[in-house]
Amino acid sequence: MTGKRIRTGAVLAVGALAAAGLAFAPTAVAVTPQSATITADCGAFGGGEATLTATQDGTAATLTLTSTAITAPIALAQDSITSTLTLVKASGGTTAFTGTKNPAMAAGDPVTVGPLSGTVASGDSLETYGGSLTMTVFGITITCTATGPQSPGPFVFD
Structure with missing residues (x-):
């Protein structure tokens, strides 16, 4: 009887370790x-x-944009920029990533927006060239467009 309990305990322990792993x-x-x-x-x-x-978890994806070349025109509070990043699908149409996530920035600081959330499908190939980024700050809308294809290439989602 003791041997059976030890085996059962060992099996449960191995199962717990596997689940934790x-x-x-x-x-x-x-x-x-x-x-x-x-x-x-x-x-x-x-x-x-x-x-x-970019990150992906199933059909949920996020994109974060950072730039030292594009700077904050004025001091901005955390989560004060409303952003929409629109990417072009290789199969046609667009996919939008939206959100109000950004760190606090002083005037002249590099701009960071995101993570911006969007929905993707398996096989989606998304490119910024032909799309846009709009950022609304204190009612002023700033629109940025890519001047060429992204490098090393489009985002392909699994």
């Missing part, structure tokens, strides 16, 4: 590339190189 296993990277570089033109507000970082 799955819980702490790193998640698979579903979007490639994870980051891309663009050159953006924001009209009177400037422009230059920006980096987009």
